[in-house]
Amino acid sequence: MEKTRFGIYGYGKVAELHAKALAASNAATLVSVCGRDQEKASRFAGRWGIPARNSPAEMAGQDSADAIIVTTPHPLHAAHAIESLQAGLHVLVEKPMALAVKDADAMIDEAASRHLTLGVISQRRWYPSTRRLGWRDETYYRSDPWRGSWTGEGGGVIVNQAPHQLDLLAWFLGPVKSVYGSWANVNHPYIEVDDSAVATVHFASGALGSILISNSQKPGIYAKVHIHGSSGASAGVQTDGGAMFIAGMSGVLEPPFNDLWTIPGQESLLDQWKREDAEYFSKIDPTWHFFGLQIEEFTMALIEGRRHAVTGEDGRETVKLMEGIYRSQAKRGLVEY
Template identity: 35%
Template structure:
């Protein structure tokens, strides 16, 4: 599969490019970035062609599929242009900044009969996959509640542009920590519980960074069956990253990525425990998993003409949760979401 990568920032450099390069069924044939020096440096590194205008890259008929790794506000327009150009698209999260743009992306994929996948990599973490299986099997019983969090020091600690990163600029990011981290956890809770979020109440603000977007948010989520839990997203965790989730069930508690050695701990009501050592979760910190598995699933789906595991519709539903959270924070109201 001939691949083009649009946007050569941190996520492209640490995930998309090396994972495509390591995959036997992929060949990187083009990279694009508005910073000419960055585009050329990456092109030289991977022995490919550099572009500074994505329209020119999309006109290259050799490119069969693209990864969209740009600032958030460009996700929808670039993905739509790529789909209309006949390319399959893997788009970073959040897929768009409005539900309307998400719908346009989905329609563009459908009308051009091309694949659209959203890069929600938390679904492919092994502890999360096992937890979903345990919940589906009924071994955990009825789910009562949950709490999930994603926090680290912020994009200034890892973005290629540091404290000047687009992540902190409202006109380019749209939403801050909730779009960067919260959307991951919104998608994860939907995946783990197999339910949609139907009500959201949230508080979000800017406390730690020089930014025009939120850097901290705390949300209360309610699912369609009535499960209530919390979601936290933060760019102000000054010590180690926290990427944990805890599910409270009738027969057991699931602790996901909440222990330094065990990726999943199951604490049963009868006092028994099961410990799963599955390796560290994919992380910006040293020692995290060296693959997100997103590229593997995307290529497999395209090559085998299968539906991707994270469709545009799935991405839209997770986007809807963070949009509702921001609306709640701004209005002081509980926001209802219609699945």
């Protein structure tokens, strides 16, 4: 089978991880890189033995690229994804896909109008511990250091550290109906954005969610997502240890694991799953392995002409949660979608 040809937009730490994942792929290959700083792009290209281009259009025209992974700073994701779609490339964009729902909609519309695939990176969906929750239906439950400015980052802990967990919450519970939230800068006076946030969320499924996000505590809050069913059964996953994993800079302290599971008949499985997940984690490089699993799934979806596991519409739900908290504080009221 001929490999699908990928370019990478961006040349930073996350781009390196995607390059490693592509190098290990059976279905995809890295053919070129582009970015605003040609010197940095050229250094990245030299490390991977590929050419550096000026634009996605050049990657499509000169390298016959089929798809591109957008790894640039998140305030640029929407513009760079749309630019890539306009060049005729399928797009897999890093999280968050955008900072505003209107920008996410523009990306989705651009992809649809060109009959191209738009996917959003959410590699934590491929953790064994999260997949135990993600595939289950309603009946089952019945039983990078950031720069700290609004102009540079578009937000703080909400858009930098929380998107993966917000994505999982929407994956488990469905489309977001409304958000009532508030944020604060508790103890980071040298930045202007949020370091803590709380929110209450209503989902179209009828589920009710509560969110606490913070990097102002010591020790840090462990990243967890817990689901409680209508009959009281509960399931949960700890996706990140007390020290936030920063791509290419800090290590993962412990593997993700299911920390809560009271589904009748399965309560005794927690210890077994934790052992299995720790063994699995010890045999891989977790910095890029799960990127690789998503890239492989995205590539096979392109080849087979089917829906990718994490679509632009899925990424939009995460944007609704992020935007909803900021808008709710600004208007001092409920934000409905």
